[in-house]
Amino acid sequence: MILVTGAAGYIGSHTCVSLVQAGYDIVAIDNFANSKPESLRRVAELTGKSFPVHAVDMLDAEALDQVFGAYDVRAVIHFAGLKAVGESVAQPLRYYRNNLGSTLNLLESMERHDVKKIVFSSSATVYGAANEMPLKEDMAVAPVNPYGQTKAMIEQMLRDVASAVDGFGAALLRYFNPVGAHPSGRIGEDPQGVPNNLVPYVAQVAVGKRPEVVVFGDDYPTPDGTGIRDYIHVMDLADGHVRALDWVLDHAGTEAFNLGTGRGSSVLEVIRAFERASGRTIPYRVGPRRPGDAPVSYADPSKAERVLGWKATQDLDAMCRDTWRWQSQNPNGYDPA
Template sequence: MLTRPGSRPRSILFCPRSGASSTSEGRTIKVLVTGGSGYIGSHTILRLLEDGYGITAVDNLSNSQPESLLRVQKLAQRELVFIEADLLDPAALDAAFAGQQIDAVIHFAGYKAVGESVQQPLGYYRNNVTGTLNLLEAMDTHGVRQLVFSSSATVYGNNPDMPLQEDYARDATNPYGRTKQQIEEILTDLQASDPRWRIALLRYFNPVGAHPSGLIGEDPQGPPNNLFPYVAQVAVGRRDRVGVFGSDYPTRDGTGVRDYIHVMDLAAGHVAALDYLAGNPGIHTWNLGSGTGHSVLEIIHAFEAAAGITIPYELADRRLGDAPVSLADPSRAFRDLGWKAQETLASMCADAWRWQQNNPNGYRAAGQPA
């Protein structure tokens, strides 16, 4: 059962599975996951639980539902600690660490809509950057100096050189991307000042799909900002049609090409990075992407094949700032972590459709506003 706000956080005792991650003394490694009830956070927590880690999830539930973690526990047949807390509240963060013997942190929490960040830059800098500073101070106070940070390919800006490599210059072009870039710089300076810190910066491209069970998936609050959930909501009848922004790009069908990565592959990448940090000090940066690009129209048609229906769409003008192509070079992650994206476009669409079809209103009950 989840620990709810107002109750004392509790450690859940369990018998680790064979091969569970543990310290040299045999104690199970405990990971605090910020933004744990969100899309990527919930899938990563499931993978961590399956691999034997102990989990404390922290989330303010501003853009997620606690139901996701209830379903994670059902899938993993393991319990976790949940604390409803905001990273802008230092006292709540301190309480989240107190008495729990946390070994490492995976940091997902943050606002993430590019368009909204342009309209509300102060809110994005306050939430993403100040929240991270509070988290780092709480970690340092409690002697926790191992961190996997959820960064983004947006830090590369509109670099035309493809595929994008980790040593390319960072030049984010919107407030959301600049918050990720600034946090990367903060973490780089922090590790340089104190070599006890072990930090992974994971720059991922376009996370899509859902757990193959259909129990957990992407559940945006309000209109989706990303293509996949929008297509899924059109397919399930929640929206009329997909807007395709730009049909005259220099690509194979004129629409923008992106590197999509299945959320389960992404979850595996976080676990691989966490394992790597245990034996490798310093700060490390990895792209998490497939290295393969798919156009907007290819996504729509692949989703049609998965759902067995026609998905209406309309062509529109390009959006300011959109690049024709964005592709990862994931070779460093394969070299260092032994990690490589395994899922196909067909499985991404099939899993996303299974989630959306089984949960037309996301985690909300029928009749609740979506």
Template sequence: MAILITGGAGYIGSHTTVELLEAGYEIVSVDNFINSHPEAITRIEEITNKSFTFYELDVLDAEALNNVFAAHRIDAVIHFAGLKAVGESVQLPLKYYHTNVLSTLCLCETMERHGVFKIVFSSSATVYGAPESVPIKEDASIGATNPYGRTKQMIEEILQDLALSDPRWSISILRYFNPVGAHQSGRIGENPNGIPNNLVPYISQVAIGKLKQLNVFGSDYPTIDGTGIRDYIHVVDLAKGHIKALERIMNHAGVDVYNLGTGKGLSVLEMITSFEDVTGRRIPYALTERRPGDIAVCYADASKANRELQWSAKKDIWEMCEDTWRWQLANPSGYSKEEWEQAN
């Protein structure tokens, strides 16, 4: 039996692969390296001292995906693959709908063809849109405010319909809040292509001198300091949540939705201050206009995951910043060493 991981070389996929290998699972991983790097595969094996099967392919490629299922006895799937930048999705909505929604349809059709009916889906707290109240519970109304979030919302609805149509399906939908941090070894971490779209990798690149300053999008939100508040969760805590969700679908049919977050919100300026405290480096920033599709406050009620999955976030903001900084110092240009060496 094996677990298929789509997007296995990506940020969350790579950390989850480490946790699964260390827990003794057999892994088959696929990735097209559109927003990831082959070096992550090498380093996963280095960290765990274990090998696994990897295929470079696009989940939209039905024939290639079918061949993977034909070659392995897949027991369950963890589906990470997809595009993930909120700002980019506003500019390129068709690309996001095509890639995220169609690839999931292709995956589910292939799973069904091969008699595989267990899947953990990588969703997002963006499906909630502008929440009516916080902390956000899983039964809150959903209404994403950007194309990225709407692709996640559409996929959730597809999976809900699958579970209703066929009792063999067993599905966990995990709504992430804001993953940050890196493996404590410093060998794998978030590896943005070009300018980072997310706050913490941008801060860390400013801290190391790769970027001049941070632009803070919005300083007039109704929050403690006018900047947006988010629930930041360590990527290793998030990865461990996938193991718990996997255990759940092995023993429960139907579909369940879980928030994965800490249940605490931090503003952008609080995150900057925390990173400065950990690194001892000043983070220059400029207050700018709000970014389209962003909301003021978003943090989780993760009590359902605690109750049903026996999971909760363990790592605090200090560890999130410390592990991010360790990764950034050891990998100034992420997995692409040449870029930094040529510039210095």
């Protein structure tokens, strides 16, 4: 059994589909703070396979340990955590308590039940305000907000456990900017409230839920003046987790892997791609820069290709087409209209 924490979330739910399709048996846990049980019901519908789902808050060590006691867990894929950068700056203690406390409970349960393999959902935010591009795994880890700090601290926790525990293996997956949705349109990103990320915001403008996109700055030193990011299709990302799991089951120690495409797209390029995908005009206006936003950020994903045999295959147009299919079929996300 593979235990998937935060399984009902955006990346977790898509990875559950890929895991089941790859032949893995899974058990899913989530506290549904920022997600809906409906996403996992649809995962079962898409894969044609049912799997156990437990509503567990990982800060409840006893409840978490009961899950380990009930199943023969071979490995863990750890998605669970709070993930909004701005919110983490406003509520740092909440982020440290939740993200670090839940992971400590997880690692202690793993130790008690002799589970030595984990794939961790890290983030490119661990690189902080690095100016050198592309970002490589051996660059300094220097996050600039509490969310990124929790990811960096958990990476260090896993390195320390791997040094202390014989046979312990951890893959640290540093994602860039996940977008898109399952091609069926049945599962996708369902942000609560105002989306923090560009693509779901653009999608809500396209579907008529929001009046316009605000472009934060058009005076960056980039070809069109807007910020450039490395967007990756969520199904490519899900496949990366399956490859990382395959790898970690046969390896000890810790390795970090960038999961990105290796090329960046500007804000205006994303808006134009979404216009092509939706056949609609996306109104936007230019606002001031956001403090802390880097002009350019993109991955060097060559290590993941070399070690895991993984490479992103889907382009920005595919990401926008699949996002639009999900958004137009589910204008209210997983909530019924």
